[in-house]
Amino acid sequence: MIRSKQIDRPQVVLVVDDQEINRDALGVTLEDYYEVIYAENGKEALELMNEHFDELSIVLLDLMMPVMNGYEVLERVKDDEQLKRIPIIVLTSEKSAELKALQLGAADFITKPFDIHEVIIARVRRIIELSEGKKLISAAEHDHLTGLYNRSFFFEYVNRVYLYHKDMKMDALVINIEQFHAINAMNGREFGDDVLKAIGEGINEFLSEHNGIGSRTHADHFDIYCEHQDDYQPLHEKIQDKANALSPNVRIYTRMGVMPYSEGVDPVTMFDRARAACNMARGDYQHPVIVYDEKLLQKEMLDIRLLNDLDKAIEEKQFKVYYQPKYDIQCDHPRLRSAEALVRWQHPELGMISPGDFIPLFEGNGLINKVDSYVWKEASRQCSEWKKKYNYTLPISMNVSRADVYDFSLVERLKKLMDDNHLDCNSIKLEMTESAYTDDAKRVLEVINQLRALGFEIEMDDFGSGYSSLNMLSQMPIDVLKMDMKFVRNIEESETDLRLVKLILDIARYLGLTVVAEGVETGGQLKLLKDAGCNLVQGFYFSKAVKPEEFALMIEKEIEERKQNDD
Amino acid sequence: MTIEELYQQIGGDYEQAQKVLRMDKLIDKYIRKLAQNEIFSNLFNASEGLDPTTVFEAAHAIKGVCANLGLVSLSEKASELAEEFRPGNGRNLSDEDVRARIEEIKQQFNSSVEGIKEYEASQS
Structure with missing residues (x-):
């Protein structure tokens, strides 16, 4: 003792x-x-x-x-x-x-x-x-790991500088580590602490040369309040170098948001904006430093508005589900085989909002689950309605976000949805982006196995858009590979791109996977894909995503063709 | 001769010394050391030139040491002298008056030293 x-x-x-x-x-x-x-x-x-x-x-x-x-x-x-x-x-x-x-x-x-x-x-x-x-x-x-101020003292001192030294032109900076939780999970907390220390060291070195104060406000969030500078790339490089030096086997990415001095803007707002800029840099490894500007301000305002309006939008059914057909191109004439359910937001005041404006926003904070659930419900209801009306089931693909995978009731909810709508699980295909596979492979594998056991088909969406690994393809029990549109875009002009597409098709064939080519816009692309053995295509060449009543016409046409073929 | 008797003889306040030094042996130690303390010779040697810094520093030190030892009268006299030469204070006394006061301190110091010697002799 x-x-x-x-x-x-x-x-x-x-x-x-x-x-x-x-x-x-x-x-x-x-x-x-x-x-x-x-x-x-x-x-x-x-x-x-x-x-x-x-x-x-x-x-x-x-x-x-x-x-x-x-x-x-x-x-x-x-x-x-x-x-x-x-x-x-x-x-x-x-x-x-x-x-x-x-x-x-x-x-x-x-x-x-x-x-x-x-x-x-x-x-x-x-x-x-x-x-x-x-x-x-x-x-x-002080924060014991980095020696930087902790959050409360930092903001106390920031406020003092703001109130009593109005002549000082101070910038607000926010620094985050990409996927810090994953770094911790994969390499252990001790390594995570080393990363934080290294970044703290970089910041301390910077502060020893510049007039300012710094804080680790929480977890992997660092704030700096310092006298205005035109360029923060060198600071970011310094911090990045410190992090890179820790281990040759772990790549650590940091991102930085900068709110430059703006007369009369209080520190809380300054840091909110720096944080918004930092969030904009999330996942963009090419542009890790983002400076807050007028455009960002507008984007931020829109984001706040959309977040605010989400619940009401669901309640009032402002979200509209559109359907984009997928055609089998290996037949004599391309034949409608399935469709992807895509969401649009018909906002009562802002008009039609592109999914690109709200999906990443809701993905970032987990609210995407609400949108996904809405779409699943609507798409299943629609699929069921068509099934009854035409006595024919055209499978619909629905998007499953990364956040959905972590919902432990996911499998149960999807099964119930099928039961409620009297649909077999094979009437619905589930599209998961490849980034969902890289997050927590064990959990994803578990969920996919359960879903497939029930009869759902799993499609890997946007293959090739991010961190794809061939290894992952062989490990993940998927049914369909959706080749990202960027592979298709230049196959007419670029021999290399065409060769790459052929290679992906070969691998898919070897693994017994069906391939859907996304973003097909021209007859030339279609022909090349068909010759290369691609099964299905989706894109403006056939149709953009359309309203259900328009899509119904496509189903009717397909049914008509079937009849003719049967005759 | 006891130390209390010494204090009586030289006009010191023994209780004051006890309050400060808390232990008789410390009072004994420092009263014996008084004669060797250079601050006194520093002051007496400055009598002729009256260098203000030297007089002030010496008088100030005497004031403190004597106050601790309960030598109240010496401390007060030194204090007056220190104030006369404190940087920033204007001089009030003539050089002659100052010399007279230094002389007064010297005599009192010498008679105290005499008493202390008697005390030392009685202790050995």
């Missing part, structure tokens, strides 16, 4: 007086309570203070001394970051000296002669307690 005395830091008192009798007079009073060391003049005192700065609890300092007097000691200590944390009590018999000493940073004074020793002890004890309390505050002031 550790006794409290052992936990306590040793309390050392330095008595500085040129007269031995004075030193002894204080010594006999203090030595019952403290370890006492002595100096005869200011010069010796400073030497001892530097030597014992981490043990010294207090200095009792005479003012009139040869070699170096007490005032000079106070002056020097005032400018020394390390020494100024040690409180100093001045020993004096003059009232006039007291004020000057206090102005120079003395914590208190003891009058000579030292006749009431209880008063001396009490004063020394009180000042030590005060000062240790201050140091405790100082410990709470």
Whole structure:
């Protein structure tokens, strides 16, 4: 067991007086309570203070001394970051000296002669307690990992700078680490801490050269408030270099949002905007530093509006589900085989909003689940309606977002949806973007296996748009590969792109997967894909996503063709 | 001769010394050391030139040391002298008056030293 005395830091008192009798007079009073060391003049005192700065609890300092007097000691200590944390009590018999000493940073004074020793002890004890309390505050002031300020102190100081130094043109910066939770999960918390430390180090180095303060506000979020600069790329590079140096096997990406000084904009707003800019840089490894500007302001306003309007939009059925057909191109005539359900937002005031404007927004904060559920419900209802009307089931693909995979009721909910609409699970295909597969492979694998066991077909969406790995293709039990439109776009002009498409088709064939080519716009592209053996295509060449009533006509046409073929 | 008797003889306040130094042996130690303390010779040597810094520093130190030792009268006299030469204070006394006061301190110091010697002799 550790006794409290052992936990306590040793309390050392330095008595500085040129007269031995004075030193002894204080010594006999203090030595019952403290370890006492002595100096005869200011010069010796400073030497001892530097030597014992981490043990010294207090200095009792005479003012009139040869070699170096007490005032000079106070002056020097005032400018020394390390020494100024040690409180100093001045020993004096003059009232006039007291004020000057206090102005120079003395914590208190003891009058000579030292006749009431209880008063001396009490004063020394009180000042030590005060000062240790201050140091405790100082410990709470800083983040232990990085040495940067913690959130509350940081914003307190930011506000002070803003209020009392209006002439300083300060920028707000926010720095985040991409997928920090994944770095922690994959490499252990200790490594995660090393990453935070490395970034803190980069920020501290930057702050030692620039006028500003920094904070790790929480987790992997860093804020900096510093005097305006035109270019923060060098800071980002410095931080990135520090992170990269940690391990050759782990690639760490950081992103930075900058809100440049803007007259009259308060710090809270400054940091909100810097954060918005930082969020814009999420996932964009090519442009990790984003500066907040008018365009971002408008985008942010729109985002806030959309987030605000989401629930009402669902309630009022403002979301419309459109259907884009997928055609089998390996037949004599292309034949309608299925459709992808795509969401549009018919906003009562803003008009039709593109999915590109709201899907990434809702994906970023988990609200996409609400939109997805809405679309699933509507698409299943529609599929069921067509099934009844035409006595023919045309499979519909629905998008499953990354966030949906983490919903433990997902499988159950989808099954219930099928039951409620009297649909077989094979009437619905589920499209998951490839990024969903990279997040938590174990969980994804589990979910996919359960869904496939029920009869759902799984399509890997946007294959090739992000981090695809062939290894993943062989491990994930999927049925369909949707080749991202960027592969298709240039196959007419670029031999290389065409070769790449052929390669993907070969691999898919080898793995027994059906391939859907997305974004097919021309007859030329269609022919090349058909010749290369691609099964299905989707794109403007056949049709954009259309309203259900328009899509119904396509179904009717397909049914008609079937009849003719049967005849 | 006891130390209390010494204090009576030299006009000191023994209780005051006890309050400050708390231990008789410390009072004994410093009263014996009084004669060797350079601050007195510093003051007496400055009597001729009256260098303000030297007089102030010496008088100030004497004031403190004597106050701690309960040598109240010496401390008060030194204090007056220190105020006369404190930087920033204007001079009120003529040089002659100052010299007279230094002389007064010297005599009182010498007679105290005499008493202390007797005390030391009685202790050995």
